[in-house]
Amino acid sequence: MYQCGGLEHTLSRRSMLGLLGSAPFLLRPLARRKQRQVLMIWLDGGLSQLESFDPKPRTAFGGPFRAIPTSVPGTHISELMPRTAKIMHRLALVRSMSTKDNSHSVGVGRVLRGDPVNRGVDYPYLGSALTRFLPNESDLPPYVWIKPGGGGFIAQHAGILGAKYGALALGDGKPPVLVHRPAGLSAEADRERQSLREAANARFKGRREGAEVDAYDSSFALAERLMARKAVFEENAERKDVERYGAHPLGRHLLRARQLLEAGVQFVKVTSFHWDTHCDHFRMHQDMVPQIDRPFAALIDDLHERGLHENVTVILMSEFGRTPKINARWGRDHWPEAWSLALAGAGIKPGVVAGKTSPDGAWVDESPYDAGHLFHTIFRAVGLDPEKLEYENNGQPLPVLREDMGPMKEVLA
Secondary structure, three states: OEEEOOEEEOOOHHHHHHHHHHHHHHHHHHHHHHOOEEEEEEEOOOOOHHHOOOOOOOOOOOOOOOEEEOOOOOOEEEOOOHHHHHOHHHEEEEEEEOOOOOOHHHHHHHHHOOOOOOOOOOOOOHHHHHHHHOOOOOOOOOEEEEEOOOOEEEHHHHHHHOHHHOEEEEEOOOOOOOOOOOOOOOHHHHHHHHHHHHHHHHHHHOOOOOHHHHHHHHHHHHHHHHHHOHHHHOOOOOHHHHHHHOOOHHHHHHHHHHHHHHHOOOEEEEEEOOOOOOOOHHHHHHHHHHHHHHHHHHHHHHHHHOOHHHOEEEEEEOOOEEOOOOOOOOOOOEEOOOEEEEEEEOOEOOOEEEOEEOOOOOOEEEOOEOHHHHHHHHHHHOOOOHHHOEEEEOOEEEEOOOOOOOOOHHHEO
């Protein structure tokens, strides 16, 4: 018996045990909010730093667009990003990325794997690496990739970690296919089928290399988890949110990413294509930059309003930038020597600008950073110490990150 506000309430022993037994379920949403999460926004092909975060108006390579003030005094960005300018006090800019590889085929893999020293080793992509080491209390797939085109399970992102840490790709942001059990198949019959499959796989794996079987088993295990939580992946956005984020693919996909983060997915990657502007660059960026400006600003505002910024780290980037020099087709080509990215959220110091480029934007003048520095920074931002972690490759230990690089201390909270 206990008293509350002068009223007496009596609880039976069974009721009290039932209440205590439900406590973990009552506390789970609070625990999940403390789980560290990451959102990577990948503008595939190469966003121009000069038409986004590092404009150089009235210079030989500056282009036709103005630089506008932001909510951080003294910091200006392109006029193509007016909404982002208003939330600059919630972002950290890095204007001195210098990654050297100027081809997509090499640059993408190098950047997304953190520029590993040993390129002969299949290092994992960032999403797989982080979900390998971060504690995860969610029963959802830890790594979800929202992309244009088709979906499926992408085991290759996991590299040496194995298929367990691969990415679930949602093609065009749509729910996974075949997550409903056929109407004529009972749960008991389904379980018997799975047991038979598992036994056959174990026998097969006992005499052969297990990588392909592991990938196969991981895909089935993932399917079971998706079936249990299929409601999370249904498209149910409110109209007002669609209007704020934009009805174009990138807007819809970033809104989808916010919903998945709210549900507890640990790492969400959103990809947008067609940023490789070798011709008609200025018209294309005039059309495309607003498509990231609008939902990105809405997303950052939403994370703050919902308290998610305290546990979600956000990265907005490409594999490189665009050349200061404008080519004969009015385009900008690949330029890894000096480009920009933006960070926000958990572990990131807001309102700062790291690094500096030359007055014409061609070269890094201050604090050059490579992909290895970026990985060190993200690991630290989410609370991981890479010096205490290691991979295993054929029985041999491997450093998780480059030992000759460190974090960008200016942008860490």
